Amino acid sequence: MKSIKNIFSNNETCSAYLFNLPTIISALVFIFLPVIGTLITSLFRDVTYLPGKFLWFSNYERLFADPHFWQSVNFTLLFVIVSVVLELFFGLIFALVLNEAIPGRGFLRIAILVPWAIPVAISARVWQLIYHFDYGLLNFIFMKLGISNTHINWLGSSSGAFISIVISDVWKTTPFMTIILLAGLSTIPRVLYKQAEIDGTNFLQRFFRITFPLLKPVIVVALLFRTIDAIRIFDLIYVLTGGGPGGSTTSISLYAYNYFVSGDFGYGSAVSVIVFILAAMLALLYIRFGRFGEVIK
Amino acid sequence: MREESWIKLLKFLGSAFLLIFCLSPFVWMLLISFSSQPDFLSANVKLIPTFNNYVQILLNSSVHILDYLKNSIIVALVSAFFTTFFAGLSAYAITRLRFPGRILIPLLLLGFSMFPQISIVGYLFKLLTAVGWINTYYALIFPYITLGLPLALWIMLSYFSRVSLELDKAALIDGATRFQILQKIIFPISLPGLLSTFILIFIYSFNEFLFALMFTIDYNARTIPIGIALFEGFYGQIPWGYTMAAAVIAVVPVILLIAFFQKYIIQGLTEGAVKG
Numbered sequence: 049m050k051s052i053k054n055i056f057s058n059n060e061t062c063s064a065y066l067f068n069l070p071t072i073i074s075a076l077v078f079i080f081l082p083v084i085g086t087l088i089t090s091l092f093r094d095v096t097y098l099p100g101k102f103l104w105f106s107n108y109e110r111l112f113a114d115p116h117f118w119q120s121v122n123f124t125l126l127f128v129i130v131s132v133v134l135e136l137f138f139g140l141i142f143a144l145v146l147n148e149a150i151p152g153r154g155f156l157r158i159a160i161l162v163p164w165a166i167p168v169a170i171s172a173r174v175w176q177l178i179y180h181f182d183y184g185l186l187n188f189i190f191m192k193l194g195i196s197n198t199h200i201n202w203l204g205s206s207s208g209a210f211i212s213i214v215i216s217d218v219w220k221t222t223p224f225m226t227i228i229l230l231a232g233l234s235t236i237p238r239v240l241y242k243q244a245e246i247d248g249t250n251f252l253q254r255f256f257r258i259t260f261p262l263l264k265p266v267i268v269v270a271l272l273f274r275t276i277d278a279i280r281i282f283d284l285i286y287v288l289t290g291g292g293p294g295g296s297t298t299s300i301s302l303y304a305y306n307y308f309v310s311g312d313f314g315y316g317s318a319v320s321v322i323v324f325i326l327a328a329m330l331a332l333l334y335i336r337f338g339r340f341g342e343v344i345k
Numbered sequence: 346m347r348e349e350s351w352i353k354l355l356k357f358l359g360s361a362f363l364l365i366f367c368l369s370p371f372v373w374m375l376l377i378s379f380s381s382q383p384d385f386l387s388a389n390v391k392l393i394p395t396f397n398n399y400v401q402i403l404l405n406s407s408v409h410i411l412d413y414l415k416n417s418i419i420v421a422l423v424s425a426f427f428t429t430f431f432a433g434l435s436a437y438a439i440t441r442l443r444f445p446g447r448i449l450i451p452l453l454l455l456g457f458s459m460f461p462q463i464s465i466v467g468y469l470f471k472l473l474t475a476v477g478w479i480n481t482y483y484a485l486i487f488p489y490i491t492l493g494l495p496l497a498l499w500i501m502l503s504y505f506s507r508v509s510l511e512l513d514k515a516a517l518i519d520g521a522t523r524f525q526i527l528q529k530i531i532f533p534i535s536l537p538g539l540l541s542t543f544i545l546i547f548i549y550s551f552n553e554f555l556f557a558l559m560f561t562i563d564y565n566a567r568t569i570p571i572g573i574a575l576f577e578g579f580y581g582q583i584p585w586g587y588t589m590a591a592a593v594i595a596v597v598p599v600i601l602l603i604a605f606f607q608k609y610i611i612q613g614l615t616e617g618a619v620k621g
Contacts (some may be wrong), residue, residue, distance in 0.1 A: 053526045057369045060442045065524050067438035068450060070431040071494055078491035079471065114521035138366070145359035151593035154607070156360055161603040161610060166371070167552040168591045171571035174374045177585055185373055219370065231615040251352060273618055274516035282462040287574045301463040302554075308467045310560070320464035327461055332550065 058127055088216065092319040096311035107318035117293060119321070120303040127210070128278045131217045135274060138218065138265065144259075146226065147233040164223035172287035175216040178201050191278030206296035209289045217284055221277070225270050232266030233259070276327050301327070311332075351541035371596075374491045378593045383585035398590035409564035410591050417551055417559075418598065420482055420568060424489035425547040429539055431490065432497035440505040441513055458495035462555050470559050481596070484560035485568070490552060493546040500616045501565055504538030505531060541613030544606050547601055569595040 065072075088106070093101040111117050146156060158253040163171065178185045179202035202208040236259065244254050282301040285291060291298035291306075298306075300323050306314035378382050378398055378424075385392040395475055461596040469488060479486040508531055518524045520559050532539060555568050573591050577583065603610060 063443040064442040064444035064447075067434040067442075068446075070427075071435040071454070071498070072449070073432065074487065074491045074494065075454060075457055078488050079460060079465060082465035082468040083473065084461055085471070086464055089468060101351040141359060142363050142366075145356060145363055148402050150356050151359070152359055156363055158604055158607050159364055159609065162371055162600065162609060163366050164546055165552075165599040165603050165610075166596050167554070167570040167599075169554050170449040170595055171370060173573055173576075173588055173592055174370045176374060176583075177383065177589070178370065179378060183386045183390075185386065188386045201372050220364070223367070227611055227614045230611075230616075251348060251355075253462075269618060276459060280463060282463065283570075286558075288555070301461065303468075304463050305555070308470070311473070313467050316467050317616075320461070320467060323461045324464040327459055331459055334435070 066245065072135070077344055084295055086320050088319045090141075090321050092106065092314045094317070103314070107315050110315065111318050112219050113320070116298070118180035118305060119295060119324070120298045120300050123210075123280060124281070124299045124301075125297065127213065127217075127281065129277055130215045132271060132278055134214065134218045135186075135222045135225045136271065138222045139229050139270070142226040142256075143229035143233055146230050152221070160223045160226055162221045168220060169287050171214060171220060172284050175212065175219075176203070176288055179208075179212050204287055204293055209293060209297045213285060213288060216288060217278070217281065221274060225274060225337050228270040228273070229266060232263045236262050272331065275330050279327050279330065319324065346483075355399050362583050363498065367481050374589050374592050374596075376508070377585055378589035380586065384588075398586040402591050402594075406589075408576075409567075409585075410572065410594060411571070412483045412553075412564040412586040413567055413569040414595060414598075415563075416482070416544060416566055417553045417568040417570075417595075420485045420489065420548045421550040423482070424486050424493060425543045427486070428490045428493035428546045429501075432494055432501045432542060433527065433532060434513060434536075435494075435498055436501035436505045437523070438503060438529060441510070441523070444595060454495040454498055456490075462492070466555055466559055469556075473560055478567045479560055480562040482566055484566065485550075485553075485557060488560075489550040492553070496549075496617045497542045497546055500542045500613055501535070501538060503616045504535040537609060538616075539553075540606070541609040541616065544609055545613040545617070548602065549609075551599060 049115070091103060091105065091109075093103050142160060146153065146160065150156070179187075180202055181199055181204065183185065186202065187196075187199045190200060200208060202212045240258050241254060244258060249257070280301050281299045282305065285297055285299050285302055286305075289297045291302045300319065304316045304319035304323065307313075307319065360535045379394050379396070381393040381395040381397060382390050384390050402410050436449065439442070439451060472485045473479050512530050512534075516530060521529070526613055551568075552570060553568075554574070557571050558574075561571065563570075573588065573595060574592060576588050
């Protein structure tokens with residue numbers, strides 16, 4: 049007992065490591081080890097019921113030769129670009145609204161958290177019903193408003209499925225964007241707007257000359273977080289379309305998952321490594337162009 | 346003055362749009378869960394309110410909806426507790442003590458958080474199978490703690506760094522150990538930060554999908570998002586009324602959390618993202 053007490057009170061370095069022990073151990077065992085394991089597994093034939101075999105890079109060769117893999121890469125990148133841009137757009141609108149002194153702001157702030165807080169798998173089920181061909185809410189609204197005079201096959205056609213996934217994802221993740229942007233907005237001094245108002249500028253000029261430039265670093269951070277997150281998209285697609293129709297909405301994560309489930313760990317690991325490299329490249333891109341360091345301060 | 350009324354109108358439209366945008370799927374879920382026919386939008390079908398969907402899924406023992414909910418809540422509570430505690434320990438050492446790795450640990454964790462879950466799920470599955478944890482709470486709790494640590498650490502760092510070091514010095518002179526200082530001084534002062542972290546990690550763990558899908562098999566450990574995603578009902582076809590009733594039951598805990606702790610959640614998200 050006494051020796052432990054000594055370590056705690058006397059030796060700063062020792063106690064620092066003791067304090068960090070749980071964090072270090074869990075990161076090593078549950079992230080670092082699996083990452084290394086995945087890297088190694090991706091070089092092997094690792095299939096249930098077959099003996100393992102070292103393959104060098106042939107899992108990767110197989111991967112790059114598979115049109116379904118490229119389809120999933122294309123789908124994922126297109127999805128990331130379209131949905132992140134839309135989220136930024138809506139997120140900016142909502143953040144501007146919430147930054148104003150409006151009646152019921154507390155309730156609006158709770159409302160904005162609802163899509164974020166509901167588990168994706170569960171909201172995906174609700175969306176599935178909203179997109180329903182025969183009695184879905186969306187087709188009902190489209191028919192009533194005269195936007196379309198026939199029922200649209202939202203989840204059964206590849207373009208419909210893509211749009212459905214984007215709508216649901218934008219709904220789910222705009223709140224996160226909003227909150228980050230809101231934090232950025234609240235740091236912009238009100239005095240600037242007052243001064244600009246006296247100078248006779250209009251609302252749009254104030255947005256593009258004050259708000260947008262000052263918000264830019266925060267926008268970059270928000271985009272970084274959302275892009276890295278969007279590129280891993282899995283649960284929404286798993287529940288909403290299952291990757292269909294005809295594999296047209298299979299994201300890279302879902303593509304990898306399908307191989308893990310069928311027992312091909314070597315190939316699935318190779319795909320996982322690619323997902324990781326993609327995410328890492330994007331992160332580096334942002335850090336380079338977004339001057340990320342300044343934001344951290 | 347004309348511009349002012351324009352802005353007023355824009356604010357009103359913006360708020361209305363925000364409400365409709367955010368809440369309509371939720372309202373739709375509620376509506377269907379209380380209606381006897383999910384297809385009441387079609388011609389000749391009427392909306393008849395009923396509690397039957399709730400009664401059915403709660404009484405039918407083969408649905409296990411309450412088991413899933415119980416599993417989710419236990420896993421999320423335990424994960425949130427340990428994540429917050431571990432992150433607090435680390436954050437204390439990083440903000441208070443000088444040691445090699447002081448800068449490296451948070452940066453490495455931030456780097457680790459960039460690994461997509463899919464890139465560790467396969468190997469983790471093998472590890473968990475090897476130790477016999479598949480379909481137990483451990484298979485979820487340990488990975489969730491690790492997933493939550495980077496965010497938790499960054500939030501705690503920003504709270505702890507605002508607490509004056511003089512307090513530590515005074516307590517050290519009085520003969521307190523480092524752990525006592527953390528427990529009796531720093532934690533109580535940083536309570537809002539602890540609460541933010543705890544709630545965020547709770548919600549993230551409650552919502553997690555991929556690991557729960559891979560590492561659980563049945564109602565002994567399966568969490569509610571998986572239960573509802575795989576809910577096919579008793580007769581093959583998707584029973585929308587039952588599914589929506591189950592969904593409402595599942596989201597009650599998180600809706601309550603955001604209703605009561607909105608401020609802490611927004612603070613936590615802000616600290617974690619903008620500073621981290």
